[in-house]
Amino acid sequence: MNTDTDYLKSIAEEITQSPKKDSSKPDHHLLVEAKRLEKAIIHHLSAIENFTQRDTFYFNTLNKLVNICDVLFEFHKQISPDVEVLLQLLTAIKEIVPSEIRPNLKLAKAFVEIQKRNLTAIWAKQRRILEEQEIDGRLIEIAAIPFMRFIDGKQKLCWSDFTWIRGYLAKLEIMDWDDADCSGKTEALTSLLIGRDFNDDRFYIYCKKYIQGRTGAISSKRNKLLEFAQCEKLVLEDTQVGTAPFDLRANSVSERLLKWIREEIDFVETHEKENPYLKLRLNMYVNRIAFFFKLLHEQKVFGDTSFKDLSQQIASTCLSADGEEILASTIISKAYPKDQKMLEEMEGLLVRMLEYVRRFMRGK
Numbered sequence: 001m002n003t004d005t006d007y008l009k010s011i012a013e014e015i016t017q018s019p020k021k022d023s024s025k026p027d028h029h030l031l032v033e034a035k036r037l038e039k040a041i042i043h044h045l046s047a048i049e050n051f052t053q054r055d056t057f058y059f060n061t062l063n064k065l066v067n068i069c070d071v072l073f074e075f076h077k078q079i080s081p082d083v084e085v086l087l088q089l090l091t092a093i094k095e096i097v098p099s100e101i102r103p104n105l106k107l108a109k110a111f112v113e114i115q116k117r118n119l120t121a122i123w124a125k126q127r128r129i130l131e132e133q134e135i136d137g138r139l140i141e142i143a144a145i146p147f148m149r150f151i152d153g154k155q156k157l158c159w160s161d162f163t164w165i166r167g168y169l170a171k172l173e174i175m176d177w178d179d180a181d182c183s184g185k186t187e188a189l190t191s192l193l194i195g196r197d198f199n200d201d202r203f204y205i206y207c208k209k210y211i212q213g214r215t216g217a218i219s220s221k222r223n224k225l226l227e228f229a230q231c232e233k234l235v236l237e238d239t240q241v242g243t244a245p246f247d248l249r250a251n252s253v254s255e256r257l258l259k260w261i262r263e264e265i266d267f268v269e270t271h272e273k274e275n276p277y278l279k280l281r282l283n284m285y286v287n288r289i290a291f292f293f294k295l296l297h298e299q300k301v302f303g304d305t306s307f308k309d310l311s312q313q314i315a316s317t318c319l320s321a322d323g324e325e326i327l328a329s330t331i332i333s334k335a336y337p338k339d340q341k342m343l344e345e346m347e348g349l350l351v352r353m354l355e356y357v358r359r360f361m362r363g364k
Helices: 006-017 028-047 051-076 081-094 109-132 137-143 145-152 159-173 185-195 201-216 221-238 253-271 286-298 307-317 328-333 340-358
Strands: none
Touching: 006 028, 006 051, 006 081, 028 051, 028 081, 051 081, 051 109, 081 109, 109 137, 109 145, 109 159, 137 145, 137 185, 137 201, 145 159, 159 185, 185 201, 185 221, 185 253, 201 221, 201 253, 221 253, 286 307, 286 328, 286 340, 307 328
């Protein structure tokens, strides 16, 4: 059976060159050839066993039918009965092996026009829901981008654009905003968009600013690193392996975010220091600090903690009078002083402490 679309194309071109007839019915020759061609294409596809040959034939045939449909749509300036014949033919052919339609197959202009009408109403409904959930308005505008691409109709759209937005919409429609597994509803929408690999630059920038907001107010180096690690964990958890991206030509939003987060972690680890004011600054030099904590340790103030472990804790939390870092090894080596003057000064401190305590005791 002949599967060449040239005759169908010639009929369409003849329609555009002849005076307009009754527009309430499709052209008879166009309708007959479309029905014949549908059977021929289905028969031919089922007979091809080689995947590469079938894929090539399938894509070329669909592409030619899209072009013919566009010719008729541009001529009629609307979805006329002639255009509907081509749309029905395209639908029938696509349903044969929908899993094998190439992502870069151009969408027919008439098909996009139909989707514009549907998506305008669908997005209006979804937008109301997002606003009722009090989601960040900036993120709502970003979430609208896939819908706006269809509604504006300014860009060339492909099969991958249609399948992506269909999956995106399915996720939005089943979203349980009250029980979302996130810290908030804005975060829940962010998680959904990462999971759908919405790799538009505007969403990537939004995610970066969100992470910067979480980490920027943290002054502690350790806590900042922990926050970056938590953000990295969340991105990894939201990433869905095998999901087609929003933009086939751009890198995955997860890959870009993870790369940026790891670069921020490297920068913090390399260039930032712990802020000294977060440590206890004692008005003592290291030899007095070592002896003072040794006294406390001997009295079991720290329970069964060994002095070696206690020295590590002191080194990580205390500074000497001159603001210098304290080494754990130094504390251990100076825990048994011989300097009599220093011992007398420490005795004076302890006596003053004892006298202070006795002020609160009755009968003393």
